Every structure is written in C-alpha cells, then in structure tokens.
Amino acid sequence: MGNVLIIAQIQDGEVKKATNSTVTFASEVVSHIGGAYSILALGDDLSGQSEALAALGAQKVFLAQADGLDNAIAERWTPIIEKVVVDGAFQVVVSPASSTGKDVLPRLAARMGAGMASEVVEVVFSDGKLNYTRPMYAGNVNGTVIIDTPVEILTIRPTEFEAFSSTGASPVEKIDVPQAPEILGKIEFLGFEKAESTRPDLAEAGVVVSGGRGLKSEENFKLIEDLADLLGGAVGATRAAVDAGYIHNDFQVGQTGKIVAPDLYFAVGLSGALQHVAGMKSSKVIVAINKDEEAPIFQVSDYGVVADLFKALPELVEEIKKVAK
Amino acid sequence: MKILVTMKRVADPDNANKVKISGDGTQVTSEGLEWKPNPFDEYGVEAALRILEDGVGSGKLRGEVVVVTIGPEEVTQQIRQCLAMGADRGILVSGDDDKLDAMIVARTMAKLVEKEQPDLVIMGKQAVDGDSNQASQMLAEILGWPQATFAGHVEVPEDLSSATVTREVDGGAAKVKVAFPAVLSVDLRIVTPTGVNNNVAAGKDYQEGPRYASLRGIMKAKKKPIDKLTLDDLGVDRTLQVRTVSFTQPAARSAGVILETVQELVQKLQDEAKVL
Numbered sequence: 208m209g210n211v212l213i214i215a216q217i218q219d220g221e222v223k224k225a226t227n228s229t230v231t232f233a234s235e236v237v238s239h240i241g242g243a244y245s246i247l248a249l250g251d252d253l254s255g256q257s258e259a260l261a262a263l264g265a266q267k268v269f270l271a272q273a274d275g276l277d278n279a280i281a282e283r284w285t286p287i288i289e290k291v292v293v294d295g296a297f298q299v300v301v302s303p304a305s306s307t308g309k310d311v312l313p314r315l316a317a318r319m320g321a322g323m324a325s326e327v328v329e330v331v332f333s334d335g336k337l338n339y340t341r342p343m344y345a346g347n348v349n350g351t352v353i354i355d356t357p358v359e360i361l362t363i364r365p366t367e368f369e370a371f372s373s374t375g376a377s378p379v380e381k382i383d384v385p386q387a388p389e390i391l392g393k394i395e396f397l398g399f400e401k402a403e404s405t406r407p408d409l410a411e412a413g414v415v416v417s418g419g420r421g422l423k424s425e426e427n428f429k430l431i432e433d434l435a436d437l438l439g440g441a442v443g444a445t446r447a448a449v450d451a452g453y454i455h456n457d458f459q460v461g462q463t464g465k466i467v468a469p470d471l472y473f474a475v476g477l478s479g480a481l482q483h484v485a486g487m488k489s490s491k492v493i494v495a496i497n498k499d500e501e502a503p504i505f506q507v508s509d510y511g512v513v514a515d516l517f518k519a520l521p522e523l524v525e526e527i528k529k530v531a532k
Numbered sequence: 533m534k535i536l537v538t539m540k541r542v543a544d545p546d547n548a549n550k551v552k553i554s555g556d557g558t559q560v561t562s563e564g565l566e567w568k569p570n571p572f573d574e575y576g577v578e579a580a581l582r583i584l585e586d587g588v589g590s591g592k593l594r595g596e597v598v599v600v601t602i603g604p605e606e607v608t609q610q611i612r613q614c615l616a617m618g619a620d621r622g623i624l625v626s627g628d629d630d631k632l633d634a635m636i637v638a639r640t641m642a643k644l645v646e647k648e649q650p651d652l653v654i655m656g657k658q659a660v661d662g663d664s665n666q667a668s669q670m671l672a673e674i675l676g677w678p679q680a681t682f683a684g685h686v687e688v689p690e691d692l693s694s695a696t697v698t699r700e701v702d703g704g705a706a707k708v709k710v711a712f713p714a715v716l717s718v719d720l721r722i723v724t725p726t727g728v729n730n731n732v733a734a735g736k737d738y739q740e741g742p743r744y745a746s747l748r749g750i751m752k753a754k755k756k757p758i759d760k761l762t763l764d765d766l767g768v769d770r771t772l773q774v775r776t777v778s779f780t781q782p783a784a785r786s787a788g789v790i791l792e793t794v795q796e797l798v799q800k801l802q803d804e805a806k807v808l
C-alpha cells in the first residue's frame with residue numbers, strides 16, 4: 208500500500224487547473240498501489256485557497272503557511288515537503304511540471320535520495336512496479352521509466368490528464384512549518400515581475416493563437432492578439448518571436464517553453480520547428496497559416512491555409528465575426 | 533574566480549525527429565546524426581565567458597572556465613569546441629549515457645567540485661535529449677549551495693562575489709540574489725545581447741547567441757589540457773535509481789487538408805471540427 212502526496216500549484220492566489228490534473232494522475236497511481244492521496248500547499252497565507260483544495264477529494268490537505276513561502280524558494284520549500292513526506296510515509300510525491308515543480312522537486316529528490324522522473328504523461332503498473340512514460344528528444348521518443356527508491360518523485364504534464372472536478376470536503380491540517388534553514392542566508396528574493404496579460408492562462412486556454420517570426424514586428428503581433436481576443440483565447444509564440452522582442456518569453460510554446468493542448472491551436476507565420484511542435488502537438492485541432500507550402504507545420508496541422516498572414520488574419524477575424532453573429 | 537561549466541553531448545537537436553528506436557525497444561540510436569554540445573550547455577559556456585571577460589569579446593578572463601563532461605572518449609571533440617570558444621581546460625569523466633541518471637551525474641559533479649573548488653557551477657536547464665531538467669537542482673542540494681535555475685539574465689558585481697539572477701518562471705520573472713559558491717542553470721535568454729552584465733564590460737552589447745570559435749581559438753584549443761578520469765577514480769556510487777526500461781515511438785500526427793480560402797477554413801472549423 209502506498210500513499211501519494213500532491214504538491215499543489217497556486218499562482219496569483221488561484222489553485223491552478225494543473226493541480227486538478229495532478230489529482231487525476233494521483234488517483235490512477237492509488238488505483239494501482241492502494242492507499243490514498245493527500246495534497247500539500249505552501250504559501251504565505253492560504254486561507255483563500257483552502258476551500259478549493261479541500262474540494263479535490265484528498266484524504267487530507269496540508270497547509271504550510273509562513274512568511275516568504277509564496278516566493279517558492281527551493282531551498283525553503285524542500286525541507287518542508289520532506290517533513291510532510293517522512294511524517295506521512297508517502298511513497299510517491301508528484302507536482303505539475305510547472306516552473307516551481309521543476310525547480311523544487313529535483314532538489315527534494317537529492318535531499319531524500321529518491322529517484323525522479325520528469326514530465327510523466329502516463330502511468331501503468333507492471334510486475335509490482337509503477338511504470339512511467341515520459342517524452343524525450345522533444346517528444347520524438349517515449350521512454351518508460353522505473354524508479355528503484357522507496358520514495359518516487361515525479362512531475363507530470365498536466366495537459367495529458369483530465370482535470371479532476373471537485374467534490375466533497377477533505378480535512379485540512381495546518382502543519383508546523385520548520386524554521387528557515389541556514390542556506391536561506393545565501394539566497395535573497397528580490398522580486399517578481401509579472402508578465403502582464405488580460406487573456407486566459409496559456410496552459411489552461413481552450414484556444415491558443417501562436418505567432419512566429421513571420422509577424423515581423425511587435426506591432427504586427429497585434430494581429431495575433433486580435434484573433435485570440437475574438438475567440439477568448441490565449442496568445443503563444445515561438446522562440447524566434449520572443450527573441451525578436453515581439454512578445455514576453457512567458458508565452459513561448461515548445462520543448463523548452465510552455466506545453467499546451469487546447470481544443471484549437473492556430474500556428475501563424477511560424478515554420479513548425481520540432482522544438483515548437485513538441486509544445487503543441489497534443490492540441491485537438493491544429494490550424495496553420497503560412498505563405499510557404501513546404502513549411503513543416505503543415506505536416507502536423509489538421510487544416511492549412513497557404514497564404515500571406517497579413518491578408519489572411521484580418522480576413523479570418525472578419526469571417527469568424529460573421530459566423531458568430 | 534573559477535567557474536565549472538557542465539556539458540553533455542547530444543545528438544543534433546534540430547534533427548531529433550530522426551533518432552531511431554532499436555528493434556527490441558531497449559535503445560535509442562542516433563546514427564547518422566552529428567553529436568553536438570547540448571545547446572543549453574553551450575549557452576552556459578557563453579555565460580561563463582561573459583561573466584569573466586574584462587571587456588566585450590576581449591577574450592581576457594578574470595579567472596578560469598573549466599568544462600566538465602561525463603561521456604565516452606569521443607566527447608573530447610565537443611569539449612574542444614567549448615575550449616575553442618574560450619574556456620581554459622576540460623575534464624572528461626568516462627561514462628555511458630544509458631548507465632547514468634541525473635543523480636549519478638549530480639554526484640559526479642559534486643566530486644569534481646570537491647576536487648576543483650570552483651566558486652560557481654553553471655549548467656544547462658535541461659539536456660535536450662533526455663529533457664529531464666534535474667541535474668543542477670540535485671547538485672545544488674548535494675553541495676548545500678544555493679541554486680538559481682532557468683536564468684535568463686545574470687548580473688555580477690565587479691568583485692564577483694554573488695549573482696543577481698532573473699529566472700524565467702511561470703507568469704513572469706523572479707529575481708534572486710545568490711551568494712557564491714552557487715549553482716546556476718541557464719535558460720535560452722541568457723545568450724541575448726544583454727543576457728549577462730558583469731559591470732566591467734558594461735556599456736557594450738554582445739552579439740545574439742553563443743559565440744563562434746575563431747580560427748585562432750580553434751588552434752589554441754588543440755593545446756588546452758583535457759583531464760581524463762573515471763567514475764571509480766572519483767569514487768562515485770554508480771547505482772541507478774531511475775531506469776529507462778524501454779522506448780516507444782509516440783503516435784504521429786498526420787497532415788490534414790490544405791484549404792484554398794479563409795472562408796473555407798471557417799466553415800470547416802465550424803461544421804467539421806466543431807470548434808467555433
């Protein structure tokens with residue numbers, strides 16, 4: 208029998224949908240190894256999130272609250288998570304593959320001498336062991352991984368698991384937060400600069416409109432935003448568009464950026480480099496607009512239009528407005 | 533000041549869709565593909581050089597840059613590439629990719645840190661073959677050093693005692709200051725023209741991307757020392773904690789239809805895909 212501990216993802220005071228996807232993953236693990244799943248959230252003051260966390264069907268919700276925890280400093284979070292894992296005899300620790308999950312969990316793994324698998328997309332049970340599938344080589348190979356340590360540490364790719372919908376109310380326990388370790392004297396949090404956006408979160412949006420180098424300027428990128436806004440969608444970009452300064456790097460989709468899987472993905476003025484495709488190929492419907500009919504993006508698109516985007520995008524906006532009426 | 537930069541060789545990342553899986557599904561082969569330094573590690577070398585240079589592109593360093601790798605003998609070639617960029621020397625620890633996991637890598641690096649006593653270790657945020665993104669965080673914990681991962685911008689004071697790091701994180705950028713010794717992992721934006729500010733070479737910008745080796749750099753690199761060690765020399769515990777037992781090909785997407793007009797597209801999205 209085992210128990211699973213989920214590290215909740217909270218951003219801007221909100222329990223992110225990625226947490227619900229992690230719950231789905233955890234329930235699958237529990238169905239294989241028995242036990243139950245619990246949730247741990249860390250932050251300065253979690254009173255506003257407590258109810259949402261308690262609705263996730265967990266055996267228990269642990270809240271670790273102390274000044275500075277919102278900053279998610281790995282050196283601060285690690286011993287706190289370790290204590291909960293040890294005290295609760297958890298066998299599997301899992302978080303969404305958010306930037307915080309990626310930053311903190313490997314540090315926790317080293318601290319606990321535990322093996323870790325990143326960005327898990329599937330779990331099966333075979334010969335008494337959990338087998339995790341994870342993409343490698345920019346999603347061109349899937350590896351099946353077995354972890355041989357008593358505690359197994361994971362990040363999962365939220366886009367690959369349905370979001371668990373909330374039920375019930377779990378007991379909530381406020382834990383005693385261990386004192387800040389000495390190493391905190393060596394790292395100082397100076398601030399957070401938010402990438403301002405009025406649009407839905409890229410990782411959660413049902414529609415994503417991404418632009419590439421073909422947009423040619425920051426001003427032109429507005430064409431991408433117009434289409435996104437019309438559809439209530441999020442805006443994405445390629446590395447080339449980010450590096451050229453058209454848009455903030457928080458919106459980069461790809462192997463080394465955000466992984467998205469909306470119902471509808473528009474790839475506009477981008478070639479479809481494999482590093483980009485790695486971040487969007489799980490989208491349900493992919494539309495490509497590119498003036499080059501040879502562009503690799505057409506190989507992964509459901510619908511392609513070979514056209515000049517400066518003509519096609521405004522037309523598309525007009526057409527969609529017509530049918531929306 | 534001494535900076536250790538870790539470097540893994542990877543099969544040409546721009547052709548990652550050409551790697552093959554062996555018939556029995558136990559191995560990935562990249563035959564026919566060129567080996568390259570993991571791009572993030574090349575960015576790490578560039579960052580180290582920019583931190584230590586006394587002027588933009590001066591080549592004169594206020595310290596030493598040591599490139600370390602775990603891999604087969606042939607990785608000397610990728611080490612030489614980094615030395616040609618301007619790093620001072622290399623260390624090659626012999627090892628096979630399929631007998632390593634992130635923890636063995638981190639433990640090995642910890643032993644090298646003990647031996648070399650660097651002030652700073654710079655690593656890539658992820659090796660783009662395994663896409664794990666683990667080793668730097670693990671090393672920092674083993675050493676008991678602070679970590680600043682996903683660094684898109686680094687500023688160091690003239691006395692090289694610390695780094696103020698802008699980290700690329702979900703929702704924006706987090707700024708932290710770490711006292712040396714520390715572990716950094718670098719992200720894509722570190723190689724933008726203003727990715728590193730060392731407060732000495734300030735005022736002039738670098739070119740976009742990691743520098744190309746000059747002919748002179750390549751010649752000089754041939755004479756730079758590369759130490760060769762084994763995991764046993766370093767006394768590293770080689771027990772794998774994480775085993776990749778098989779590989780499979782993910783389901784490929786197939787190409788759909790090319791439409792003539794935007795009107796047609798809207799009609800398909802509405803009637804066929806039902807997403808509008």
Ligand SMILES: Cc1cc2nc3c(=O)[nH]c(=O)nc-3n(C[C@H](O)[C@H](O)[C@H](O)COP(=O)(O)OP(=O)(O)OC[C@H]3O[C@@H](n4cnc5c(N)ncnc54)[C@H](O)[C@@H]3O)c2cc1C
Pocket residue numbers: 418419420421422444445446447448459460461462463464465475476477478479480481482483486496497498499502514515516517571572660720
């Ligand atoms: C280590 C590393 C990590 C990377 N990670 C990522 C990542 O996470 N995400 C990512 O996106 N990239 C990533 N890249 C970069 C990737 O390799 C490509 O360079 C990048 O995706 C290309 O961006 P692009 O398609 O916008 O530009 P290009 O490849 O230059 O394509 C531009 C496209 O626009 C089309 N176009 C031009 N003008 C018009 C017009 N008027 N109308 C219609 N079409 C037009 C062109 O035909 C062309 O196909 C990474 C690279 C490295 C080395």
Ligand SMILES: Nc1ncnc2c1ncn2[C@@H]1O[C@H](COP(=O)(O)O)[C@@H](O)[C@H]1O
Pocket residue numbers: 538539540541570572573600601602603632634637654655656657658659660662663664665666667668
């Ligand atoms: N075999 C290796 N030799 C040298 N450095 C490595 C090796 N494997 C991983 N690294 C370093 O660790 C970073 C993160 O790798 P990973 O955790 O495997 O994604 C890489 O960018 C490298 O800097």
